[in-house]
Amino acid sequence: MHAVPGVRLGSAAAGIKAPGRDDLVVIELAEGAECAAVFTRNAFCAAPVALARSHLRQGSPRLLLVNSGNANAGTGRQGRQDALNICQDLARTAGCGVEQVLPFSTGVIGEDLPVERLRQAIPEALADLEPGGWERASRAIMTTDTHPKLASRRFEIDGAPVIVTGMAKGSGMIRPDMATMLAYLATDLAVESSLLQACLAAAVKPSFNSITVDGDTSTNDACVLIASGVSSLPPVTDADAPVYTRFAQAVRDVCMELARDIVRDGEGATKLVEVVVEQAADEEEARDVAYTIAHSPLVKTALFASDPNWGRILAAVGRAGLEELAIDRVEIWLDDVCIVHNGGRAPDYTEQAGALVMSRREFTIRVSLDRGSANARVLTCDLSYDYVRINAEYRT
Amino acid sequence: MHAVPGVRLGSAAAGIKAPGRDDLVVIELAEGAECAAVFTRNAFCAAPVALARSHLRQGSPRLLLVNSGNANAGTGRQGRQDALNICQDLARTAGCGVEQVLPFSTGVIGEDLPVERLRQAIPEALADLEPGGWERASRAIMTTDTHPKLASRRFEIDGAPVIVTGMAKGSGMIRPDMATMLAYLATDLAVESSLLQACLAAAVKPSFNSITVDGDTSTNDACVLIASGVSSLPPVTDADAPVYTRFAQAVRDVCMELARDIVRDGEGATKLVEVVVEQAADEEEARDVAYTIAHSPLVKTALFASDPNWGRILAAVGRAGLEELAIDRVEIWLDDVCIVHNGGRAPDYTEQAGALVMSRREFTIRVSLDRGSANARVLTCDLSYDYVRINAEYRT
Numbered sequence: 144m145h146a147v148p149g150v151r152l153g154s155a156a157a158g159i160k161a162p163g164r165d166d167l168v169v170i171e172l173a174e175g176a177e178c179a180a181v182f183t184r185n186a187f188c189a190a191p192v193a194l195a196r197s198h199l200r201q202g203s204p205r206l207l208l209v210n211s212g213n214a215n216a217g218t219g220r221q222g223r224q225d226a227l228n229i230c231q232d233l234a235r236t237a238g239c240g241v242e243q244v245l246p247f248s249t250g251v252i253g254e255d256l257p258v259e260r261l262r263q264a265i266p267e268a269l270a271d272l273e274p275g276g277w278e279r280a281s282r283a284i285m286t287t288d289t290h291p292k293l294a295s296r297r298f299e300i301d302g303a304p305v306i307v308t309g310m311a312k313g314s315g316m317i318r319p320d321m322a323t324m325l326a327y328l329a330t331d332l333a334v335e336s337s338l339l340q341a342c343l344a345a346a347v348k349p350s351f352n353s354i355t356v357d358g359d360t361s362t363n364d365a366c367v368l369i370a371s372g373v374s375s376l377p378p379v380t381d382a383d384a385p386v387y388t389r390f391a392q393a394v395r396d397v398c399m400e401l402a403r404d405i406v407r408d409g410e411g412a413t414k415l416v417e418v419v420v421e422q423a424a425d426e427e428e429a430r431d432v433a434y435t436i437a438h439s440p441l442v443k444t445a446l447f448a449s450d451p452n453w454g455r456i457l458a459a460v461g462r463a464g465l466e467e468l469a470i471d472r473v474e475i476w477l478d479d480v481c482i483v484h485n486g487g488r489a490p491d492y493t494e495q496a497g498a499l500v501m502s503r504r505e506f507t508i509r510v511s512l513d514r515g516s517a518n519a520r521v522l523t524c525d526l527s528y529d530y531v532r533i534n535a536e537y538r539t
Numbered sequence: 540m541h542a543v544p545g546v547r548l549g550s551a552a553a554g555i556k557a558p559g560r561d562d563l564v565v566i567e568l569a570e571g572a573e574c575a576a577v578f579t580r581n582a583f584c585a586a587p588v589a590l591a592r593s594h595l596r597q598g599s600p601r602l603l604l605v606n607s608g609n610a611n612a613g614t615g616r617q618g619r620q621d622a623l624n625i626c627q628d629l630a631r632t633a634g635c636g637v638e639q640v641l642p643f644s645t646g647v648i649g650e651d652l653p654v655e656r657l658r659q660a661i662p663e664a665l666a667d668l669e670p671g672g673w674e675r676a677s678r679a680i681m682t683t684d685t686h687p688k689l690a691s692r693r694f695e696i697d698g699a700p701v702i703v704t705g706m707a708k709g710s711g712m713i714r715p716d717m718a719t720m721l722a723y724l725a726t727d728l729a730v731e732s733s734l735l736q737a738c739l740a741a742a743v744k745p746s747f748n749s750i751t752v753d754g755d756t757s758t759n760d761a762c763v764l765i766a767s768g769v770s771s772l773p774p775v776t777d778a779d780a781p782v783y784t785r786f787a788q789a790v791r792d793v794c795m796e797l798a799r800d801i802v803r804d805g806e807g808a809t810k811l812v813e814v815v816v817e818q819a820a821d822e823e824e825a826r827d828v829a830y831t832i833a834h835s836p837l838v839k840t841a842l843f844a845s846d847p848n849w850g851r852i853l854a855a856v857g858r859a860g861l862e863e864l865a866i867d868r869v870e871i872w873l874d875d876v877c878i879v880h881n882g883g884r885a886p887d888y889t890e891q892a893g894a895l896v897m898s899r900r901e902f903t904i905r906v907s908l909d910r911g912s913a914n915a916r917v918l919t920c921d922l923s924y925d926y927v928r929i930n931a932e933y934r935t
């Protein structure tokens with residue numbers, strides 16, 4: 144993990160999660176830092192999501208305030224007031240404007256935010272601020288995650304180092320629509336605001352917006368890209384500049400690594416499976432087919448059982464709603480094993496060959512539709528006993 | 540169960556399922572009987588579905604041939620030939636035209652139909668034909684079902700009895716699009732062909748087309764309504780006639796009862812939950828919201844745990860894709876307990892009241908959107924360990 148000059152992180156235990164476990168994070172940005180962000184498109188977006196979006200529009204954020212254990216979603220008017228109160232408290236303590244604080248919450252939906260406990264823990268988090276705080280913070284934002292998720296890249300431009308470091312949390316209620324549960328990336332580079340937003344949007348699409356654990360888009364998804372701007376390099380203002388290309392690639396790499404890690408740590412997951420749909424008429428139908436496979440409970444239980452019950456994949460393709468699908472042209476592959484050819488079992492397919500691929504911890508389901516040149520790629524995981532256990536036990 | 544004059548059923552064990560378990564059914568119709576049918580809209584519809592549809596267009600069906608244990612789906616050209624061969628064999632043995640035989644299959648996808656075994660068992664099924672064969676046949680068509688599904692109604696018109704009796708199978712891969720896995724209804728009434736089809740379509744919509752277990756539309760769904768026409772009553776040719784109204788209601792009642800029974804017997808299900816969405820702008824969005832709740836793995840695991848974790852219901856409403864949903868107007872109820880009011884937790888809601896409803900084996904989740912007058916009603920079940928066990932073990 145490379146620390147990011149101009150960004151410090153502090154964590155504390157406010158007592159929302161189990162006693163002694165950190166559940167509060169403050170991220171402090173250098174003066175003049177830029178922030179780009181994408182948020183959930185769930186209509187019931189949480190109170191902090193609405194407030195963070197509003198504060199972001201007013202510019203010049205200095206502090207991000209993140210709590211885990213309570214989502215402050217479905218909490219109506221009280222929730223909005225609570226989010227504002229806690230921002231005001233942090234702003235007062237840190238000496239900045241309330242609109243310079245961006246709030247984020249993740250955890251149980253529908254319970255009031257324990258504002259008093261958060262308030263009491265804020266000084267501890269501020270005292271803990273340090274550039275090396277990423278590791279501790281990445282643990283503090285976890286809910287049902289079994290491990291922290293961090294990724295980091297470093298490259299040089301004209302001999303000057305550039306850092307892109309990120310952390311994310313997420314394990315269940317994962318089918319991001321504009322972002323993932325929570326992800327924070329930061330660079331020391333100065334990047335012009337609209338360019339920073341474009342860079343984030345481009346990186347989020349193939350990463351956080353192409354993964355699913357259970358198809359349930361969260362109320363609290365948010366992904367933030369911070370440019371602290373303390374680098375000695377001149378500000379990036381041109382999308383065609385080599386430095387932007389290098390930077391955008393690093394952001395994308397970090398997002399991809401974090402997104403993969405979220406699915407790998409999907410609730411109860413034992414397998415990481417890439418669903419690739421090729422030769423579709425357009426990208427939308429390619430994604431429809433990929434997500435139909437990736438969400439099918441029957442496909443996901445077959446993945447868990449390492450059972451090459453490919454009829455379930457074929458049935459999912461068939462129900463994805465494609466107009467006039469010529470099923471005789473469909474091919475389906477498990478890694479390099481062709482299982483369906485001309486819409487039926489491939490002549491030289493053997494159960495043994497299918498079972499060998501399915502027994503791998505990571506593999507690819509590839510579907511070729513032979514009706515165009517668009518494609519899509521989605522990451523998913525299996526559906527295991529532990530998914531049911533975790534979600535039947537969580538909260539109760 | 541009322542037997543239906545003009546309809547006889549025979550069952551046999553062909554050895555596709557476990558030894559000694561019936562897996563072949565022949566349904567014999569009186570000469571001149573009419574058949575209406577609806578089939579799956581899965582693009583990968585099974586070979587027997589395509590053949591039954593084609594034979595039905597040629598009119599005057601006399602025999603339905605149903606096997607369980609093998610779906611003859613995803614079997615390409617060979618599958619189509621197998622379905623035709625077995626129809627030809629039955630037609631020859633019974634002395635009718637091949638186009639008078641309608642084939643149906645249900646079971647594992649992607650394995651070749653064991654034609655020879657079916658052929659050898661056909662004489663046994665024919666010898667077993669009797670009007671009282673419904674009970675045995677309803678067991679023979681089962682796959683992962685834990686109990687047979689039968690429903691029956693009898694009413695009188697001018698002193699003459701009219702019977703509507705039906706059977707169905709289905710437990711997993713349940714999200715019928717035009718019909719359910721397999722359902723067969725029969726009446727002794729004579730009903731004009733287009734009226735019979737209209738009656739079936741109207742009955743299927745609120746019943747088989749409004750249920751889900753796992754969201755996976757099957758490749759083999761079919762629902763058939765037989766009118767044997769042996770009744771002494773005159774043929775029904777008028778949709779406004781009282782006899783049609785009574786008949787249509789009986790068909791709908793039988794379909795509703797069978798559909799409920801399929802969800803109650805959903806794979807691993809411990810709960811039967813009705814999702815009602817009211818005051819939607821149109822029926823499509825009402826169904827979108829209802830199905831988003833009914834399919835959510837997080838809602839379904841909360842149902843299993845009897846945990847009133849209503850934030851998951853709220854999150855599902857929010858991700859259903861409704862444009863400009865005014866969340867402050869949304870209300871959510873568990874039976875008669877209001878949990879969400881004005882888009883947040885209802886003021887007098889208590890966890891205890893929610894838990895009481897969730898502990899019931901059958902209850903209703905009701906969502907009011909306050910943006911129109913359309914509504915929808917969908918039946919679903921919970922997601923339990925046994926769902927994973929059944930689908931991880933089935934076939935392997």
